[in-house]
Amino acid sequence: MTDEEILALIQDETARQAQNIQMIPSENHTSEAVLAALGTRLSDKYAEGYPGRRYYGGCEVVDKVEDLARERAKTLFGVSHANVQPYSGSPANLAAMLAVLDPGDTIMGLSLPFGGHLTHGHTVSATGQYYKSAPYQTGKDGFLDYDAIAELAAKEKPKLIIAGATAYPREYDWKKFRQIADSVDAWLLADISHISGLIAGGVHPSPAGIADIISTTTHKTLRGPRGAMLLCNGEPSNPSKKPERTRNNLPSLIDRAVFPGLQGGPHINTIAGIAVALKEATEAEFKTYAKQIVANSRRLASQLSDRGFELVTGGSDNHLLLIDMTSKAISGAEAETVLDTVGITVNKNSVPFDARSPFDPSGIRMGTPAITTRGMKEPEMDIIAEIIDQAIESRSDQKKLNALSNQIKELAARHSLPS
Numbered sequence: 001m002t003d004e005e006i007l008a009l010i011q012d013e014t015a016r017q018a019q020n021i022q023m024i025p026s027e028n029h030t031s032e033a034v035l036a037a038l039g040t041r042l043s044d045k046y047a048e049g050y051p052g053r054r055y056y057g058g059c060e061v062v063d064k065v066e067d068l069a070r071e072r073a074k075t076l077f078g079v080s081h082a083n084v085q086p087y088s089g090s091p092a093n094l095a096a097m098l099a100v101l102d103p104g105d106t107i108m109g110l111s112l113p114f115g116g117h118l119t120h121g122h123t124v125s126a127t128g129q130y131y132k133s134a135p136y137q138t139g140k141d142g143f144l145d146y147d148a149i150a151e152l153a154a155k156e157k158p159k160l161i162i163a164g165a166t167a168y169p170r171e172y173d174w175k176k177f178r179q180i181a182d183s184v185d186a187w188l189l190a191d192i193s194h195i196s197g198l199i200a201g202g203v204h205p206s207p208a209g210i211a212d213i214i215s216t217t218t219h220k221t222l223r224g225p226r227g228a229m230l231l232c233n234g235e236p237s238n239p240s241k242k243p244e245r246t247r248n249n250l251p252s253l254i255d256r257a258v259f260p261g262l263q264g265g266p267h268i269n270t271i272a273g274i275a276v277a278l279k280e281a282t283e284a285e286f287k288t289y290a291k292q293i294v295a296n297s298r299r300l301a302s303q304l305s306d307r308g309f310e311l312v313t314g315g316s317d318n319h320l321l322l323i324d325m326t327s328k329a330i331s332g333a334e335a336e337t338v339l340d341t342v343g344i345t346v347n348k349n350s351v352p353f354d355a356r357s358p359f360d361p362s363g364i365r366m367g368t369p370a371i372t373t374r375g376m377k378e379p380e381m382d383i384i385a386e387i388i389d390q391a392i393e394s395r396s397d398q399k400k401l402n403a404l405s406n407q408i409k410e411l412a413a414r415h416s417l418p419s
């Protein structure tokens with residue numbers, strides 16, 4: 001690379017990731033093979049449309065790339081149709097809505113301060129501005145309260161219910177969501193962005209065949225490049241005719257919503273990276289990886305609970321932990337800063353019924369996907385839990401924080417980034 005300034009910053013960021021441990025649950029470290037696909041000539045190519053139906057010439061090679069990605073996604077997730085073009089999770093969710101809703105229709109997703117994503121209908125998101133949002137909450141215990149969701153659905157009569165979250169540490173009961181959606185004749189969108197790698201690895205139930213549409217980012221537990229996919233069942237209809245909004249027409253409805261509804265040319269280099277990640281996710285090692293993510297999360301949860309940390313829902317079934325820091329007399333933002341000082345990257349997060357503001361919430365969210373990619377297992381979780389505990393306890397003792405930071409550096413050095 002000849003741009004010395006950018007090269008130096010790339011090297012700095014790589015060093016930051018390598019010397020610290022990344023515990024933001026939506027982050028991961030991709031393989032070198034995925035990275036290699038991203039920085040290629042595929043990035044140069046315009047390919048508006050879909051394989052076999054492009055608006056540009058010279059697409060004979062990139063058609064094969066996109067077809068491979070689509071086929072791999074279909075096989076891995078057990079669906080009949082995959083759209084691999086969404087630029088990221090947020091446009092994927094908006095495209096799903098564009099496919100089946102009219103402006104002003106009511107949508108029901110998990111409220112942001114309770115763990116939902118912005119694109120599940122928050123007022124600052126286009127999804128909350130173009131659609132009428134009737135958000136549901138978790139129960140006081142932090143678990144999804146399906147009876148309360150059903151009650152709200154009966155009252156609000158949404159056209160779409162979104163199942164899925166960005167900060168929920170437990171399993172989703174897809175069938176219960178289906179029953180609720182059916183009771184009000186609503187579409188069901190399962191946003192599996194956080195857990196798609198766990199589903200691919202067989203350690204979380206799949207919504208395939210239950211939800212109408214599945215959206216997922218590709219860069220979280222699935223360990224691909226930044227991107228997203230929309231998955232569904234049905235049959236593609238005549239592309240020159242506007243499809244009716246039926247379940248069987250979902251493939252065409254979704255494809256038209258992504259392009260030309262919301263996006264222009266697909267990022268073919270990203271789609272190639274997604275194809276590589278999907279292939280990696282079919283390998284036996286990926287199942288072991290997914291299992292270890294959950295085992296690590298559970299171990300970390302029990303180790304932190306033993307040290308007096310208050311976990312929302314009391315534990316974790318997946319890759320993430322949501323911790324209310326109130327009992328440790330520290331805010332989420334302060335805890336994030338203290339842990340950053342010792343080299344553990346987490347993020348501040350609201351907890352259900354948070355008494356503090358979303359900008360300065362009570363909790364932190366942490367996850368195990370990236371450290372599991374680096375080969376860390378239960379013994380390392382014990383070390384990390386102890387360091388987190390000591391860092392929070394000794395937060396005003398800089399000497400102690402320096403010593404803990406050295407311990408993290410040593411741990412990180414023993415577990416390199418994928419090569």
Ligand SMILES: Cc1ncc(COP(=O)(O)O)c(C=O)c1O
Pocket residue numbers: 026088089090091093117119164165166191192193194217227
């Ligand atoms: C559940 C969920 N959906 C959608 C998104 C949006 O993804 P992106 O940041 O790629 O737009 C996220 C991102 O964190 C997410 O957690």
